[in-house]
Amino acid sequence: MNTPPKSSRWVGGNRFELLENGEEFFPRVFEAIAQAEREVLLETFILFDDKVGRQLHAALLAAAKRGVSIDVTIDGYGSPDLPPRFTGALIEAGVRLHVFEPCRRLFGLRTKWFRRMHRKLVVVDGVRAFVGGINYSADHLADFGPKAKQDYAVQIEGPLVAHIHRFATQALGERRPPRAHWWQRRGLREGASPVPPAVGDAQAMLVTRDNHEHRDDIERHYRAAIRSARREVIIANAYFFPGYRLLRELRRAAQRGVDVKLVLQGQPDMPIVKWAAELLHGPLLRAGVQIHEYCRRPLHGKVAVVDDEWATVGSSNLDPLSLALNLEANVVILDAGFNRQLRERLHTLIEKDCKQLDASSAPPRTAWRLVLDFAAYHFTRKFPAWAGWLPAHTPRLASPDEVEGREQPAVGHRAHP
Incomplete structure (x- = not known):
């Protein structure tokens, strides 16, 4: 192979499992969240209040009630209509819910349709990760009918998970609060994610846009x-x-x-x-x-x-949106x-x-x-x-209430210091 871009580096000792469509992907992610002991980081372009979204919702609530630290980032364009009962229950349970909005809305309308947080990432306890193109919506299941989508993701174990964890943590920036316990706080806030042991022979890298x-x-x-x-x-x-x-x-x-x-x-x-x-x-x-x-x-x-x-x-298509505007992640x-x-x-x-x-x-x-x-x-x-000339390229994470222009309730302030 030719030398890869200098911004990337190979990481050895990994194991990958291909997951095809929602039938293979969703049970594996929900199982990982159910087994989480410390932390779940999740990014997705689309999260709908349908049977798949509600399964994810239930898994996150159960983990949060066990004391697991949870950050969920969704895109404001891809996930525009989540009802307050859906988001409110997560925030009340202590889930930190972030909405990617590159600019404030004008008269309630999003002014930049072509700049999106299109990544689909999950990291659980810093030891297991998922990367791919599958959103949390029922149209990724075959029983949705003729419009059901054909798609792929991977489950990752090994040292590369530390790189994905560090990337997901840094993407949260200042929106992420200090952790409550020393075993959650150690090294992670400084970006030095603990490296899982080698579990396989695969070399790999996380490549983002x-x-x-x-x-x-x-x-x-x-x-x-x-x-x-x-x-x-x-x-x-x-x-x-x-x-x-x-x-x-x-x-x-x-x-x-x-x-x-x-x-x-x-x-x-x-x-x-x-x-x-x-x-x-x-x-x-x-x-x-x-x-x-x-x-x-x-x-x-x-x-x-x-x-x-x-x-x-x-998550990256080979089209102008993915290659020129969206935030993307591939392995x-x-x-x-x-x-x-x-x-x-x-x-x-x-x-x-x-x-x-x-x-x-x-x-x-x-x-x-x-x-x-x-x-x-x-x-x-x-x-x-x-279309991307304005506004500036700096991403912005907001709470659901900030996106809608409403005053945020007290529990939201605790979730988003």
């Missing part, structure tokens, strides 16, 4: 892996509209004989997603890239495998066993539930079409950056 020092780290890892590929690249990504450099690496890999497969949405939850991806079909197909549209239900995954070891799972994994498992799952997806496109499905290369595609591509790529 923010609007300061790590603006393109996730994209650079993708490009480095594709550039190093010698045999196979499989990328399954829900919202695929990357920049020119990543597209160039995909075309070059296919042209030098690498088996490059893209798994994209065939039944998108937003029509503009399919339209945007189709702008790219012609150049990719002509270069030899295979495009497979997943047609069983909406694809929500953000995963990839390259050759025999490299894999990534996380990059070097482990032959995990790579093999994820590759087999993706191959099964391709063989059973995908439709492969061919060059004849791409629009004809007329002069007018080339001009239209060029203008549409560059406008769509640049629009999020224009």
